[in-house]
Amino acid sequence: MQRAHQPAAIPDIRLATLYRQQCATCHGSERLGAMGPALLPENLERIKPAEVLRVIREGRPATQMAGYAGKLSEPEIQGLARWVQQPPAKPVGWTAAEMRASHREFVKPDYSDKVKPAFKVNDPHNLFVVVEAGDHHVSVIDGDTFTPITRFQSHFALHGGPKFTPDGRFVYFASRDGWVSQYDLYTLKKVAEIRVGINTRNVAVSSDGKWVLAGNTLPQNLVLLDARGLKPVRTYPVKDREGKSSRVSAVYDAAPRNSFVVALKDAPELWSISYDPKAEPFYSGFVHDYKMKEGIPTKGFLNPRVTPLQMVLDDFYFDPDYKYVMGASRDGKAQVISLVSRGKVAELPLRGMPHLGSGITFKANGRLYMASTNLNTPTVTVIDMQSWKVAKEIPIPGPGFFLRSHEDTPYAWVDSMMSPTAKDTISIIDKRTLEVVRQLRLRPGKTNAHVEFTRDGRYALVSIMENPGELVIVDAKTFREVKALPMSKPIGKYNVYNKVTRSEGTSH
Numbered sequence: 001m002q003r004a005h006q007p008a009a010i011p012d013i014r015l016a017t018l019y020r021q022q023c024a025t026c027h028g029s030e031r032l033g034a035m036g037p038a039l040l041p042e043n044l045e046r047i048k049p050a051e052v053l054r055v056i057r058e059g060r061p062a063t064q065m066a067g068y069a070g071k072l073s074e075p076e077i078q079g080l081a082r083w084v085q086q087p088p089a090k091p092v093g094w095t096a097a098e099m100r101a102s103h104r105e106f107v108k109p110d111y112s113d114k115v116k117p118a119f120k121v122n123d124p125h126n127l128f129v130v131v132e133a134g135d136h137h138v139s140v141i142d143g144d145t146f147t148p149i150t151r152f153q154s155h156f157a158l159h160g161g162p163k164f165t166p167d168g169r170f171v172y173f174a175s176r177d178g179w180v181s182q183y184d185l186y187t188l189k190k191v192a193e194i195r196v197g198i199n200t201r202n203v204a205v206s207s208d209g210k211w212v213l214a215g216n217t218l219p220q221n222l223v224l225l226d227a228r229g230l231k232p233v234r235t236y237p238v239k240d241r242e243g244k245s246s247r248v249s250a251v252y253d254a255a256p257r258n259s260f261v262v263a264l265k266d267a268p269e270l271w272s273i274s275y276d277p278k279a280e281p282f283y284s285g286f287v288h289d290y291k292m293k294e295g296i297p298t299k300g301f302l303n304p305r306v307t308p309l310q311m312v313l314d315d316f317y318f319d320p321d322y323k324y325v326m327g328a329s330r331d332g333k334a335q336v337i338s339l340v341s342r343g344k345v346a347e348l349p350l351r352g353m354p355h356l357g358s359g360i361t362f363k364a365n366g367r368l369y370m371a372s373t374n375l376n377t378p379t380v381t382v383i384d385m386q387s388w389k390v391a392k393e394i395p396i397p398g399p400g401f402f403l404r405s406h407e408d409t410p411y412a413w414v415d416s417m418m419s420p421t422a423k424d425t426i427s428i429i430d431k432r433t434l435e436v437v438r439q440l441r442l443r444p445g446k447t448n449a450h451v452e453f454t455r456d457g458r459y460a461l462v463s464i465m466e467n468p469g470e471l472v473i474v475d476a477k478t479f480r481e482v483k484a485l486p487m488s489k490p491i492g493k494y495n496v497y498n499k500v501t502r503s504e505g506t507s508h
């Protein structure tokens with residue numbers, strides 16, 4: 001018996017009709033997104049179920065998404081919130097034809113190195129690209145004067161950090177809904193875009209500037225694109241030795257090895273794809289969809305080479321030479337894998353949930369260290385990269401997400417953004433003593449996170465990750481605020497020089 005004040009849940013078939021009538025025009029008949037974002041469990045994972053419900057009820061201010069309170073009944077709103085977080089009855093796909101049809105080239109740039117920036121700038125390598133998640137925009141900032149150069153609309157929910165060509169001219173963005181875009185920082189024009197999937201993790205750009213690799217969770221594959229204009233070149237279904245599909249966790253460029261490295265979410269394997277045309281052939285050892293046969297030599301160029309792992313490792317960090325990869329598992333175990341011998345070389349005695357993806361390396365006292373935050377313990381773990389032992393656990397006021405430094409500063413800056421009470425505190429660690437020497441609360445009560453340095457390491461740019469938010473520029477020696485720029489939830493900022501030179505103080 002249903003109680004009077006608790007009406008029966010609305011059946012899925014009714015909700016599907018309601019969706020078609022009310023939501024499909026903007027979110028797509030298959031929920032793949034249209035003018036609004038895709039509404040599938042993978043895509044909604046980023047926000048909390050309570051937020052899904054709230055958005056449907058109240059809408060999002062200053063966007064096309066209006067609230068449905070009053071228009072739909074409360075049980076209908078709750079039903080739809082639940083329904084969009086369920087997988088669709090008919091599994092969705094993204095075919096090669098759909099991908100090709102989404103491809104657009106807006107301009108054909110002159111790729112010669114005679115092209116110079118079309119605006120006044122002292123050092124085009126000291127530009128910052130700022131991703132503003134609040135209203136899905138990107139700002140380009142001059143890192144010498146801290147003045148904005150341009151601001152443009154991006155696809156919905158960019159993530160994974162933009163990636164640059166080695167000359168620093170082109171930048172590539174990936175959106176959660178699978179859009180990859182190429183943007184020219186010299187002409188300030190969008191060059192091309194393509195939708196490579198329905199749910200994408202990130203992209204990597206090859207160190208020769210020729211290729212872009214995108215890693216997807218929906219469909220479970222990798223898509224290789226021509227870096228000049230984003231034409232699709234090849235799609236790799238991601239299947240493990242047993243033929244079971246896996247989501248991609250992240251793709252990386254291992255520049256000194258002329259190869260991409262792929263972290264998988266569901267398979268105990270590490271993939272690498274060489275983009276060196278002279279790469280040695282190899283014996284795959286595994287049977288894969290794309291016609292690798294056991295014991296049959298496979299061409300080294302652009303073919304995935306599989307390294308079996310003892311466990312799923314889906315968050316990677318590399319040593320500066322890309323000889324080793326440190327990988328963490330979901331349950332907080334971590335190992336060091338050699339990319340040369342393709343085997344495990346050490347266990348890493350880490351606690352909690354290490355966030356290797358935003359780690360840094362630094363030399364201090366004659367040793368090479370790697371440091372990373374921990375998503376559920378209020379510490380920064382420092383690892384000695386010669387012994388692979390923990391050198392120090394540095395306490396900070398709450399779990400942190402991003403750790404950043406620069407070759408030309410003795411300090412590393414870390415947030416505590418995973419803590420509701422300490423999210424406004426940036427802790428500054430002296431790399432020589434491994435002690436916190438200072439704490440900054442630039443905007444008390446607000447999320448202060450994600451630091452990136454200028455090319456010369458003199459200034460640190462800190463995000464006030466709110467909407468409205470700010471980009472606060474701080475003198476990295478005196479810790480004094482120099483300037484603040486208004487921004488709409490600036491989730492990340494990326495200095496061209498530090499990225500293309502692979503500064504040891506930032507992620508890649």
Ligand code: HEC
Nearest residue numbers: 022023026035036037044052055056060063064065068080
């Ligand atoms: C007029 C177009 C439009 C209609 C109709 C519409 N939406 Fe939206 N919706 C949007 C846009 C645009 C956004 C993104 C807003 C933003 O920038 O955050 C959005 C965002 C959302 C989000 C948040 C997604 C995320 O990942 O942050 C949910 C959930 C959602 N809509 C559900 C619905 C449901 C359910 C319906 C039907 C009852 C509906 N929408 C109808 C345009 C629309």
